[in-house]
Amino acid sequence: MKVYIEGYGCTLNTADTRIIKNSLKPFKDFQIVDRVEDADVVVINTCVVRLETENRMLSRIEYFRSLNKKVVVAGCMPKALREKVEDKAHLLIMPREAHLSGKMMHRFFKEGEVSRPSNVNINDKLKYLKPEGLIMPLPIAEGCVGRCTYCIVKVARGDLLSYDKDLLVKKAREYVEGGVKHILITAQDTACYGFDKGYTLPDLLEDIINSVEGTYTMRIGMMHAKNVPEIIDHLLECYKSDKVAKFLHLPLQSGDDKVLRDMNREYTVDEFIEIVKEFKRKVKDLNFNTDIIVGFPTESEENFENTLEVLKKIRPDYIHGAKYTPRRHTPAARMKQIDTKIRKMRSRILDKLRRELSYENNRKYIGKTLRVLITEKGKGIAHNCKVVKFNWEEGLKVGDFVDVKITDAKTFGLFGKVLL
Template sequence: MGKIYIETYGCAVNKSDSEIMKGLLKEAGFSLAKPEEAEIGIINTCVVKESTEKRMIHRIKTLEERFRDKLIVAGCMPLTEYGKLKKLTSASFLGAKNVNRIVEVVRSVKMGKRIEILEGNGIKLCKPRVRENPVIGIVQISEGCLSKCSFCITKYARGNLISYPAEKIVSEIKAAKKSGCKEFWITSQDNGCYGFDSGTNLPELLKRVLKEVKGKYFIRTGMMNPQHVKKILGGLLDVYKDERVFKFLHIPVQSGSDSVLRRMKRGYKVKEFAQIVKRFRKEFPEITVWTDMIVGFPGETERDFSKSLELLKEIKPDFTNISRFSSMRGTEASEMKQLPSEIKKERSRKMFELTNKISLEQNEKWLNWSGKILLDEYNKAKRTWIGRNFAYKPVVIKGKHSRGEFVNVKIIKAEKTHLFGKVVKK
């Protein structure tokens, strides 16, 4: 039928989309290949930041040199930067919500036809897949979100919230578990608002999964925005008590200043974010907390920035994803007065310095801990395994093992990004 190359960028949803595209293409008789061997190329794009968009443009140009008119641009970019892409490339387009139609697009391109599929919406569950990692099942639970953040371009690609039916989500997880998956990533643009459009919510979904999917596995609940978590906090705390749920919380705050959060249109106050984290930590003292920060948002003063640093010192996240603000054309924030790049650079440096210190201190608390980890990753170059403990902490070990294996370890070393362990007897 033909050889296909797929290149993927961006979030867990994009990774899931690429797994489905690969699965559908293989089912239709196509084979997956390296770029130099492939007849048709697909790039699954991300445009979350200006720097990411520039990288996408560079890769599209490079891939077009290789594939000519046999290139397909998929993901968010055809929807957010349609006009720019039309001028840039003669490639075919496939929208982020239309991955179920990849075979149709590839067949058209193979026959020399240029095609665009950008409208419509399909549930991306219970489809054939080629998994990036055979023990990790990426489970998308919804498309779009309910937020209207002034800086976000992804909303234009993914749209308003459409929650997937719980029974289909359960079926997806059951099938993935049967195929060998032992770790499930619950993902979407914002897990926190799941079900708000259909009369249910995330805790109810997780309870159903845990009840109906039997056996030994872990669930990683992906990113949830504070404005929605505060509405379901009690239910979340309850469902997190199940030992199969990683004690892991990814809750982006973006700024420690209420005035900045208002301009961002985030829908919560700093105090509400802090209260959520404290409630989780009270219930689960060893929980791993991730957050996100944007530095240099339009109008951010030195006082605003100082408040962000103070919040980080108070909350002590295990990991902080820091972004220098870059305006995306078409967003409200792009119309605001921008801060000089040197200010953003310096604030970013200061925040990185602080969060690196906090991350190391948080990891050092795990020294001499003993317990079980699930091996989900192998570093071929270093010949080391990475496993996750109950709090989703990455633990590096050596030895002959296999993916999906549970291993007892003792932590002997801590760095800011990883823990290091040695295998011990039970």
């Protein structure tokens, strides 16, 4: 059977798509193809973080059905919104079953068996991640310890379940020995890694830094601010290493304490600001990214203005702004909703501010020299994960680390000249 695989969503889901693909390879009955037209079976690894994304997933599933393909729906949708897809798919695969995709599909399509696996060991997922290219995701946990009122991903991914630390160190070593130069440390919330095991994210990073030799960087993925204070001192020690990218993804979501309480974020604006200040004090060239939800059901005009003022104070390098959309099975979906026009208006205002802040932050790099990993001809990732474009010189090659002097800046990128 010829199988076409399509994946969507966050870095964690990207890792799962790779895992699904690699789980099929041991089965001679399956041949992975690059074009949906050539396939007998389509596997779609879904994301449902927002309503627009959910609608896109459903549209793609209907499209595959219209081509008379057998459809396997994997990822967050089968777990969080099973009722919407169980009559549209031949087989459902949950997020924690990604590594069992090959086995489940073989049983279903070749043996007609539809039983779900039991006693799933998520550590086994790591076996299906192999070094492929310069940049690789390294999932460190499934689920989280939060209870945010708007979040459907919690429904899909469940409570925190951390991967074994020693296995992650071993996988990081395998990556680097296989040519990986940039490791994306990923989870729903990397800050709570190990809370269920008796160790922490800094413990993991320290073990990798001390035992995995080579020239590489690790980008630490999204952290929930409520869990950072417990690990911040040890974490900032890890940031001193050249192997840790000077990058911080810390979602604020709202700059108003009342809205944060209604979201059940479990931190205050002042507590958030203190974390950001500490990182900026201790980490040179910090690339600080945050997320904002506009139009949450209880967000008044004053609450929204408070958010804008906080953003002007903390000045993120990049703001990912999202209009709130109600998600099924979440407490916020049962609240009285704000008019769509108001959400759109606030989104436009936020977009204008985020562009201004990104441009102003990038301008500060003009004249500086940054260490850059070349990811393609004339383009690379700086030591703080800024995207840099530069002149292409004879002798340069993809995978090299080079020094680039920044000569110009745009809203979402830097430009420079390679120093040879």
